[in-house]
Structure formats: C-alpha cells, structure tokens
Amino acid sequence: GVFTGSCGTNTDHAVVIVGYGSENGLDYWIVRNSWGKCWGEGGYIRMQRNVxxxxxxxxxxxxxxxxxxxxxxxxxxDDYSRCPPSSTCCCMVEAEGKCTQWGCCPLESATCCEDHRTCCPHDYPVCNVAQHACYK
Known part of the structure; x- marks a missing residue:
C-alpha cells in the first residue's frame, strides 16, 4: 500500500524518487531506498505525495x-553543421539548391536575410539589408 504514516523530517540517508502514481485518489511517490531488496516492496516504498x-x-x-x-x-x-542552442542556422553559401556553408544567427527562430550575412528577430521578419534594419 501507500505509506501515509507519521515520520520525522530529519534526513539520515539518501533515497531516489523513481516514479509516481495514484491509488484510490491518493497520490504517491515510488521511492527506491538504499537498504536493498529485502526492505519494503522489493527495496521500494510508495509514499504519499502532495501532502x-x-x-x-x-x-x-x-x-x-x-x-x-x-x-x-x-x-x-544539416547532417554536418550545428549552431549553438537558441540560435538560427542561416545559409551563407548555396550551390545547386543546397546549402554548402552555414552561419549561426544568435537569435532564436530568426529570419535569415538575403545578403546571407545578417538576420532579423522572428517578430521583425522583414529584412532591409541596405538600411541595416528589420521591420514587422
């Protein structure tokens, strides 16, 4: 069953929460104890959760x-090129309809501009390369 008894809150050894569930409307953690399989339910205990x-x-x-x-x-x-997390891959060099060199725009979900060197934020997706500006 699910343990709902009284106990203290002083920590004296490590346990690992490995899962959770509900039984008859009672939420519980599935906890692996460090005392081995001979303890509890094969080394585990279900303890009340959301007390x-x-x-x-x-x-x-x-x-x-x-x-x-x-x-x-x-x-x-692509299969060979990566950019840092939260950035956008922009094609810098294209040949025969395929990108052969990628650049990394430091903005997430950005618009890559036609000059292949600049990018605009996703909420200002219209590039004006001549003016070095981005518009809505």
Whole structure:
C-alpha cells in the first residue's frame, strides 16, 4: 500500500524518487531506498505525495532534492553543421539548391536575410539589408 504514516523530517540517508502514481485518489511517490531488496516492496516504498500543509513532503522527502539538469541541444543545420542552442542556422553559401556553408544567427527562430550575412528577430521578419534594419 501507500505509506501515509507519521515520520520525522530529519534526513539520515539518501533515497531516489523513481516514479509516481495514484491509488484510490491518493497520490504517491515510488521511492527506491538504499537498504536493498529485502526492505519494503522489493527495496521500494510508495509514499504519499502532495501532502497538505507541508513543503518538506512526507518524511522530509522534498527537503534536499537533487536532480539532473539537461544541457540545451544545439540547433541542427544539416547532417554536418550545428549552431549553438537558441540560435538560427542561416545559409551563407548555396550551390545547386543546397546549402554548402552555414552561419549561426544568435537569435532564436530568426529570419535569415538575403545578403546571407545578417538576420532579423522572428517578430521583425522583414529584412532591409541596405538600411541595416528589420521591420514587422
């Protein structure tokens, strides 16, 4: 079943939340303990989640959370070229209808201008290369 009993919020060892669910309207975390398979439900416990009146969570499970962060993905121009995350690939050199050299515009979802050297923000997509300006 889902553990809903009383417990303190002092942390004394590490556990890992590996999932979550609901049973009969009760939200729970699926927690892997560090004590091995002979403990709990094969080394796991289902603990009440979204406990009213506490920010620490059941037994202090939300007291010192650690979690991985994902690095932003590069912008993919083609099979061989990439630009930094949140940028736009702009073709600088084209041959036979295919881009042979890419440049990176530092703006996300930008409009690449016809001079193949400048770009405009997505909310000002009209390039005026002669005036070095972008318009709506």
């Amino acid at each position: 009213p009146g506490t920010t620490a969570g059941m037994c202090g499970i939300a007291t010192y959370p650690c979690y991985p962060t994902k690095e932003p993905m590069p912008t993919i121009c």
